[in-house]
């Protein structure tokens with residue numbers, strides 16, 4: 001690219017002529033599709049973001065291609081919105097001011113594994129990263145219910161922190177993100193390697209500080225997780241069972257979702273196993289904990305519905321994670337389009353009472369979904385992802401931090 005091109009500001013529409021070797025998407029329908037993420041979970045965001053669209057999309061395949069685009073855009077002050085898999089559900093990869101979408105899904109090489117460390121380009125899908133790591137009997141330390149298209153870069157940059165993860169419990173854990181390679185957005189972009197806590201300064205920044213090109217992750221030994229579906233007649237029992245499991249030291253490695261009736265019956269993959277009034281507890285745990293788990297299940301009045309060892313599942317087959325976290329919301333929203341999902345946290349010591357109060361006050365307006373996990377410190381976390389009947393924006397609960405109405 002000649003320097004004269006950099007000196008003259010250009011419009012976004014002129015970029016394909018300026019950089020013809022790059023993979024540009026200009027078809028209006030495809031550009032509109034790639035200008036949107038899973039914000040459609042929220043009727044409010046769906047309305048507010050409906051007309052936000054980029055002028056075009058570019059899919060760079062190399063660092064040099066990214067550098068060329070960034071340089072011209074910085075010089076011409078063309079807004080850049082970075083996109084990984086576009087599975088964020090708060091509109092984080094929606095271009096608010098036009099410009100271009102920098103789609104990194106093609107910038108996806110797996111670099112290496114060394115000891116308990118792995119490194120890859122940001123556009124690699126989490127599933128593909130695990131495919132490579134498992135050849136060395138390792139895996140990513142987070143067990144998340146992300147959409148299969150979620151990328152490593154999007155995961156690191158989005159507002160989610162995978163707190164519910166099994167091994168290290170969160171992206172924030174010191175052993176989790178070891179380093180990142182970042183490109184600055186300026187006329188002459190710079191490449192900067194950040195290590196440890198310096199790298200974490202860009203965590204959850206939604207691509208507003210720089211373009212994360214590579215991420216180095218502390219990996220965990222691969223576990224052939226046992227995936228279990230259980231059911232309960234009484235909701236209290238389901239919740240007590242899940243809380244006891246998480247608090248038991250021996251049984252602490254797991255991911256647990258408690259789905260109050262009628263959620264299980266509304267999810268296509270579960271519906272044939274659950275009656276309308278039955279509650280589900282979905283679990284992912286270490287196989288050696290099976291016997292202890294069985295005892296606790298019986299004492300809480302629960303029953304097995306199904307169990308599978310995750311190593312027997314083909315990577316492309318959906319596993320239990322595809323029914324947990326926001327995947328639960330995804331499944332239920334397919335049949336109940338007027339619902340929306342709210343994220344909240346309960347106070348662990350009184351969560352049962354808090355949840356019961358909400359159910360008493362809102363009755364049929366709320367379908368309760370909680371996920372319970374334990375921090376390495378032993379602190380019990382009870383996260384709520386209830387599905388609530390949407391009526392008006394004014395009825396949505398406001399965020400305790402900023403006062404804004406919850407929108408998903």
Ligand SMILES: Cc1cc2nc3c(=O)[nH]c(=O)nc-3n(C[C@H](O)[C@H](O)[C@H](O)COP(=O)(O)OP(=O)(O)OC[C@H]3O[C@@H](n4cnc5c(N)ncnc54)[C@H](O)[C@@H]3O)c2cc1C
Pocket residue numbers: 037038081082083084085086087088089092093104122123143144145146147149150151152153154155156157158159160161162163205206207208210211212213325326327330
């Ligand atoms: C059904 C479903 C289930 C989900 N379950 C979970 C879950 O269990 N745990 C969880 O944590 N999240 C979950 N999510 C949320 C979402 O999948 C995650 O936030 C995901 O990691 C986002 O990855 P992505 O590649 O799709 O990022 P995108 O949505 O494309 O981007 C997210 C943000 O990061 C920025 N960004 C992307 N790549 C880069 C980069 N290389 N450099 C700088 N900025 C960048 C984007 O601009 C945007 O602001 C779920 C979402 C859905 C739809």
